[in-house]
Amino acid sequence: MSPRPDARAERIPQILAAARAVFARSGFAQTRMEDIAREAGLSKAALYLYFDSKDDVVSALLTQYFAEAFADLETLRQTPGPLRRRLNAWTQRRIAELEADPAFLAIGYEFFAVAARQEAVREVLRGYYHRYQVELARLLAEGRAELSGSRLTPPELATTIVALLEGLTLLWMVDPQGVNLRRATARALNGVLGPPA
Amino acid sequence: MSPRPDARAERIPQILAAARAVFARSGFAQTRMEDIAREAGLSKAALYLYFDSKDDVVSALLTQYFAEAFADLETLRQTPGPLRRRLNAWTQRRIAELEADPAFLAIGYEFFAVAARQEAVREVLRGYYHRYQVELARLLAEGRAELSGSRLTPPELATTIVALLEGLTLLWMVDPQGVNLRRATARALNGVLGPPA
């Protein structure tokens, strides 16, 4: 019977979505709380009802992002079928998300920059990539039969694949016309995995 | 009256070195002109004798970086010997530089972030990577005999290699203990190039 059923549950995603949009557009430093507020359709002061500071907004945004990314991993784990198809489905879904909101990449690079300077942030990233690589390695181990052509071990392969995806994403960001991300990814994956058995 | 008629040749590198150090440490946004000045042993106002603005310093710094990178490419071109050895020498030299100044990576990611937002900056990066890939592709084409194991064309291979290097660098930055950059690079390169003939 409270006035609003739960304003928090409504406002926080609303603010994060606004922040995401504005950060992507202008960067952390250039974005003023005012900008986020306007994008969210709220007053500046209202933001402070839900977040302690600008940094807190950034932090919440990244937490949200990682939660989504891990949910995505979960999907990969549960996709049925042969290894190559599962990997392909996963990478293509990732790419679809990138294409849907390419500006969001900028937030990622800013985050990398911070991570390169601060161990605490780096640690978060470390956990993230670690989990990715573990999951991938397990997947690769399970599908070893399909990987007879590769001379790398599953963990090495996992690292290589993650590196490839990150690297190709960067090249595509720089030159979306020149790099066909979907095809390059598929090809590179094939190159790394070796010829199908 | 000054003994050196051209203090510029002395001051500009001095300021850029200071800027590089401080940017690496604190990031573009967090760095104040004051910080650069102090690091350079000059007054704030003196910076403005040589640079029009803070952005101008950033810009000059990146220009300098790209000049160095292209010189590095030139070295790759002129290294004699078989393909794999040349590639290895080049990547190992790159890695040596990273290890010598890992904080500088942060500047790179900040630059990527800006590039992700601004076409003008993206264009600079595009030229850089394009030249890299062209050069590599040429190299690969020349050494085709050694690459019979790969199913990728030289340009595809070039893209893949650059992507791999960038991606592994990222993973190493995140987890320097967990990723042996030299070995991972060598292995991945091998994996991509296929078994030596």
Next chain:
Amino acid sequence: MSPRPDARAERIPQILAAARAVFARSGFAQTRMEDIAREAGLSKAALYLYFDSKDDVVSALLTQYFAEAFADLETLRQTPGPLRRRLNAWTQRRIAELEADPAFLAIGYEFFAVAARQEAVREVLRGYYHRYQVELARLLAEGRAELSGSRLTPPELATTIVALLEGLTLLWMVDPQGVNLRRATARALNGVLGPPA
């Protein structure tokens, strides 16, 4: 619908007590309506049901204080017995109150500060001290027989006594260990009144 048709009689003292506590602790300027509300166990908005503004709370608090102080004067007037005993009983009672809530003194000084700037506030204080001095002077006149030792007229004595009490209170606040307020007051009073007949 509420059982008590007049919640005001309950809420207003509740809020004033809260305000008194918080003002004493943090000062007028540092105290936020939020603080008063929390101390009172109410919501910020509820305060505005009973007070028009923060200043209104301050004002009501001071009004309350003066009412108490005048009631105290009334007690002095009605205390029976010889002059010196009555004065002593009164000052000792005052001191007991101070000792019970020394932080409240801070509110007084802030009020003096405002009074020093604003004639309207000064006027309130004027009425307060005027009444005090008139009352005291009357008392002293009635007990003139006991004051043969003093060379001051009753109104002069009254002024001197009030000044002494205020001044000693200040010194005691500054150095509670160093100033024995009860004794210093008694002694000073004796010194001013002259030797008992």
Next chain:
Amino acid sequence: MSPRPDARAERIPQILAAARAVFARSGFAQTRMEDIAREAGLSKAALYLYFDSKDDVVSALLTQYFAEAFADLETLRQTPGPLRRRLNAWTQRRIAELEADPAFLAIGYEFFAVAARQEAVREVLRGYYHRYQVELARLLAEGRAELSGSRLTPPELATTIVALLEGLTLLWMVDPQGVNLRRATARALNGVLGPPA
């Protein structure tokens, strides 16, 4: 030959004078840095070249005040002549200062309010009053011959006198018309010191 011989030596007193005026007029809390800056004929940012924060300005102002007050004490110590005349000269000089800038009193009361809440501030005040009382007590002891009429010891007298001065100042602030500060002080002093020998 530096551009300005020493801007600090010029600016700091200039800013403190401005702050003193504005604080007296509006109080600490109500005064904005902007106000001080305007009063000083400088920009807001210029204040921060000489003071770390608003609190720092307040602090410096009080330090300055105490330095002046102690210098005043020094004068008292060095005034020649009989006790009563010296005390009178001193109190009259004090009063002259009050009358010259009555608004400054407000700053004092705000400071008392802070002191009543914070031990650290209280300690500063304690040192101040302590020195006052020690100095006075010494003076009184030296002039004991003139004080045969008083039943209080020199330290007790000193405390009483300081309390009287502070208390009368307060009463005068509240009612400048009703309280003749010069006369009341002289009379009260006489009353306390007892009949001249």
Next chain:
DNA sequence: TATGAATGAGGGTTCATTCAT
């Protein structure tokens, strides 16, 4: 009566940039 939610109007502080010397 009571409150959770919201906001307009600042206020302290920072900083890139300019200027007088």
Next chain:
DNA sequence: AATGAATGAACCCTCATTCAT
């Protein structure tokens, strides 16, 4: 060439006050 001094323009965050329920 060089700098100490100065400033205008922001920007983060706060808070008294209001409003919808």
